[in-house]
Amino acid sequence: xxxxxxxxxxxxxxxxxxxxxxxxxxxxxxxxxxxxxxxxxxxxxxxxxxxxxxxxxxxxxxxxxxxxxxxxxxxxxxxxxxxxxxxxxxxxxxxxxxxxxxxxxxxxxxxxxxxxxxxxxxxxxxxxxxxxxxxxxxxxxxxxxxxxxxxxxxxxxxxxxxxxxxxxxxxxxxxxxxxxxxxxxxxxxxxxxxxxxxxxxxxxxxxxxxxxxxxxxxxxxxxxxxxxxxxxxxxxxxxxxxxxxxxxxxxxxxxxxxxxxxxxxxxxxxxxxxxxxxxxxxxxxxxxxxxxxxxxxxxxxxxxxxxxxxxxxxxxxxxxxxxxxxxxxxxxxxxxxxxxxxxxxxxxxxxxxxxxxxxxxxxxxxxxxxxxxxxxxxxxxxxxxxxxxx
Amino acid sequence: xxxxxxxxxxxxxxxxxxxxxxxxxxxxxxxxxxxxxxxxxxxxxxxxxxxxxxxxxxxxxxxxxxxxxxxxxxxxxxxxxxxxxxxxxxxxxxxxxxxxxxxxxxxxxxxxxxxxxxxxxxxxxxxxxxxxxxxxxxxxxxxxxxxxxxxxxxxxxxx
Numbered sequence: 001x002x003x004x005x006x007x008x009x010x011x012x013x014x015x016x017x018x019x020x021x022x023x024x025x026x027x028x029x030x031x032x033x034x035x036x037x038x039x040x041x042x043x044x045x046x047x048x049x050x051x052x053x054x055x056x057x058x059x060x061x062x063x064x065x066x067x068x069x070x071x072x073x074x075x076x077x078x079x080x081x082x083x084x085x086x087x088x089x090x091x092x093x094x095x096x097x098x099x100x101x102x103x104x105x106x107x108x109x110x111x112x113x114x115x116x117x118x119x120x121x122x123x124x125x126x127x128x129x130x131x132x133x134x135x136x137x138x139x140x141x142x143x144x145x146x147x148x149x150x151x152x153x154x155x156x157x158x159x160x161x162x163x164x165x166x167x168x169x170x171x172x173x174x175x176x177x178x179x180x181x182x183x184x185x186x187x188x189x190x191x192x193x194x195x196x197x198x199x200x201x202x203x204x205x206x207x208x209x210x211x212x213x214x215x216x217x218x219x220x221x222x223x224x225x226x227x228x229x230x231x232x233x234x235x236x237x238x239x240x241x242x243x244x245x246x247x248x249x250x251x252x253x254x255x256x257x258x259x260x261x262x263x264x265x266x267x268x269x270x271x272x273x274x275x276x277x278x279x280x281x282x283x284x285x286x287x288x289x290x291x292x293x294x295x296x297x298x299x300x301x302x303x304x305x306x307x308x309x310x311x312x313x314x315x316x317x318x319x320x321x322x323x324x325x326x327x328x329x330x331x332x333x334x335x336x337x338x339x340x341x342x343x344x345x346x347x348x349x350x351x352x353x354x355x356x357x358x359x360x361x362x363x364x365x366x367x368x369x370x371x372x373x374x375x376x377x378x379x380x381x382x383x384x385x386x387x388x389x390x
Numbered sequence: 391x392x393x394x395x396x397x398x399x400x401x402x403x404x405x406x407x408x409x410x411x412x413x414x415x416x417x418x419x420x421x422x423x424x425x426x427x428x429x430x431x432x433x434x435x436x437x438x439x440x441x442x443x444x445x446x447x448x449x450x451x452x453x454x455x456x457x458x459x460x461x462x463x464x465x466x467x468x469x470x471x472x473x474x475x476x477x478x479x480x481x482x483x484x485x486x487x488x489x490x491x492x493x494x495x496x497x498x499x500x501x502x503x504x505x506x507x508x509x510x511x512x513x514x515x516x517x518x519x520x521x522x523x524x525x526x527x528x529x530x531x532x533x534x535x536x537x538x539x540x541x542x543x544x545x546x547x548x549x
Contacts, residue, residue, distance in 0.1 A: 060522040067507070068531055105417055231468055234446050234496035247468065321417045324448060324464045324475060337450045337462065348532075352448040352464075360499040389522060 025053055028371070032061050036140050036375040039385030041359075043378070045371065052374055055366040057359060062389035070349040076102050076316040077175055079346065084170040086351060087387040089132055092125035092161075093329040094387075095174035100255060101325040101336040102176035105318040113306035114178050115257045119299050120191065121161075121173065122256075123292040127198070128157040129330035130285045133382040137282060138209050140379035141218040146209040153201055156194055163187065177312040188300055195297050202290055210286060219282060220273030223365045223377035227276065233361040236354050237332025238288065239381060242268040242281035249328040256327075261298045263291045278380035285330075285382070317344050324352075331355050331382055353387035391440065391472050393419045399441065403434055420475040425461075428478055429488040435465060435474070436493050442469045446494035451504035453534045457482045459508055463490070480510065482533075489515040507532035 012020040031042040040061035046054040066086060070079045083098045084091040096118055103110065110118075135150035158168045164183055165173045173180050209215055225235070230243040240247055248265040250258040266287035268280030320342040326335035332354030339348035358381050366377055391399075397411040400421065407427040413419035423431055435443040443465035452460040463476040480487060489512040491498040501512040502521040509530035512518055520527065528539055538547060 060520075060524070063522045065531070071532075107417070231444055232495050234494070245468075252471070322420075322462075322475075323417045324462075326447060333447065335448050335464070337448055337464065339452060348450075348452050350448065350450040352450075356499065357496055360496060 023049075030374070032058075036379060038136065038379070038383055039388075041378070041383065041385055041388070043362075043374065045374065047371060050370050052366055052369055052371060055363045055374065057362055059356075059359070059385070059388050062385045064390065066351060066390040067349055070346050073345045075344060076318075076346060079349065080175060081170065081172050083351075084172060085386060086353060086390060087129075087329060087331065087334070087355070087384045088169055089384055090125050090129040090330045091169060091171050092121045092174060093129075093327070094334060095171065096122055096256075097325065097327045097329065097334045098336050098338075099174050099176045100327055101323055101338040102316065102318075104323045104325050105321065105338055105340055106176070106313065106316065108177055108311055108313065110178055110311050111306045111308065112257075112304050114308050114311070116299050116303045117179060117183055117308065118174060119256055119258065119261075120296055120303075121164075123296045123299075124157050124160060124191070126292045126330045127289050128154045130289050131157075133330070134205070134209075134282065134285055137379045137382075138215070140375050141215060143209055143212065143215060146205060149201070149205065149208065153198055156197070160187065160190060160194065163190065175312055176316060178310070179308040182308050188303070191296065191300055195293055195300075199290075199293055202286065205286065210283065216272050216279060218376055219278040219380070221277050222273075222369060222373050223278045223380060224274050225276040225361065225365050229361065229364055230276070233364070234357050235332065235361055236357065237328065237330065238281050238284040239332060239354075239358045239361075241265065242284045242380075243276035244268050244270075244280075249326060249333060253326070255325075258295075261295045263294045266291065278376050281380045281382075315344070317342070322348075326352070329354055331384065331387075332358060334387075351387070351390055353390065355381070355383040355385075356388045356390075359383050359388055391470060393474070396441065396472070396474055397421060399438070400431065400434070404431060407431065418475055420462075420477050422477045422479070425478045425480050425487040428461075429490065429493075431476070432463070432490040432493050435476075440470075442467050443474060444468055444494075446490075446496050446500075447473075449490075449497050449500035449504065451508035451510050451532070453482075453508060453532065454479065455534060459485045459510055459533075461487065461504060461510060485510045486513055487511075488513050491515055506530070509533065 013023055025046050025048050028045040028047050031037040032040040042058040044056040073079055080095055083094040086094045131150040131154040135147040138146040162168050165171045225243050227243045227245050230240050244267050246265050246267050266284050268275050318340040322339040324337045326333050335352035337350040341347040393413050401408050407424045410422035435441050445466040445468050447466050448464040450462045454460050458479045459482050460479050465474045504510045505518055506520045506523055
């Protein structure tokens with residue numbers, strides 16, 4: 001290393017042959033086609049050597065005019081397939097969030113059987129989504145094997161969904177006022193089987209990845225997000241909880257029937273580094289899977305009998321008005337601002353997507369780290385570009 | 391705090407700038423304020439220890455029709471666990487209001503989106519660029535009077 005390598009940006013660098021070279025900041029383009037950006041995200045990195053001085057995210061490559069499309073629909077229910085495609089890794093949660101907004105606008109209550117099935121579906125979806133997030137996160141920082149293990153288990157959840165509604169990713173299952181159809185007869189036994197099978201695997205993931213020395217070196221003390229910054233940027237989900245803020249909409253602004261179950265909200269504690277680092281965000285997701293299993297196991301035995309379609313309105317024509325309804329998706333707070341003008345289609349629908357908001361804090365937590373750490377930081381935010389770009 | 395208490399507190403501080411408070415006959419109560427005062431009102435909502443709206447859940451642009459655009463702020467308090475919908479109306483011909491991104495940094499991207507989709511100008515915004523659409527896109531597509539251009543950069547728009 002040259003003797004003056006620690007000098008300021010103004011002092012020239014001398015090579016081994018005595019040649020003087022200037023030092024200055026450089027702009028480096030990362031993405032839109034980059035395996036670690038989890039889709040088409042472009043990051044403009046301003047770097048000083050290997051140190052990242054600033055990050056400017058560029059989004060919109062996957063913009064599909066969701067909000068414009070919704071206004072052109074002839075029926076409120078027709079929006080649901082588009083909601084599926086917002087966060088294509090957590091379609092159940094997206095559908096449910098939109099259904100909640102529609103139900104609040106109409107002022108309808110759904111049967112208890114529907115509530116139970118929705119909770120089970122949403123929690124299964126949360127596990128599936130977290131499995132993908134954690135698996136690809138391992139991949140981002142160089143651990144290939146856990147990815148295979150986690151995808152293996154995610155497939156089992158997708159099988160349950162396929163059995164229920166015929167689709168593996170985009171379900172169109174949760175409708176305003178109910179569900180598209182009832183669960184199949186052996187769904188309950190299959191789900192219980194899955195819970196029994198899956199619980200020991202979480203320990204296996206922990207042995208394989210979580211407490212792996214190299215993994216900890218790559219993620220602990222990296223991308224630290226302090227709690228006050230997280231709140232001012234309206235971060236939500238594991239991003240907020242990783243920073244030690246115990247806030248989960250399922251507990252703190254309950255919707256559905258979440259208040260009927262016993263479970264905990266895991267938060268980041270800085271176990272191997274600092275509170276709010278990448279490892280904490282990762283660990284919150286890992287622990288949330290356990291809690292989701294707890295909820296499913298309590299709910300699966302208590303599903304009451306009933307009709308899942310009895311409250312589905314034949315014609316949806318809410319009175320003029322607007323609501324903002326939020327719920328907890330695997331990535332955080334998914335909110336729908338739904339405006340009705342008294343006709344049969346939404347007048348305005350804005351999706352407040354958690355990944356969009358969580359990504360906006362990225363420049364704050366990337367500054368000062370190495371380029372390779374950016375991969376770890378962006379991975380720990382767990383973005384899905386489908387809902388960032390809508 | 392209940393909606394009525396929040397309304398009273400804002401009315402005491404800003405008087406006529408609180409144009410309308412509606413809690414009856416709507417799915418969700420809301421306050422409508424004058425656009426010129428939005429920055430002062432936002433600062434009070436955030437700083438006041440009793441109100442302490444520190445979490446801006448959502449900021450949406452809306453085309454109200456009748457030549458007006460709107461901006462809606464959905465606020466939440468992590469400390470007091472209360473929420474508020476705050477609305478303001480702007481003339482569609484010259485939609486301008488102050489940014490709140492210095493108060494709630496999360497508003498930065500939401501305001502860029504409202505500019506992108508509705509052409510609402512947020513004054514003093516640090517970086518008011520289009521966010522979802524290409525930089526050279528003509529017009530603001532979520533306005534109700536927007537017509538899809540026949541050609542974009544010399545390419546025929548298929549439908």
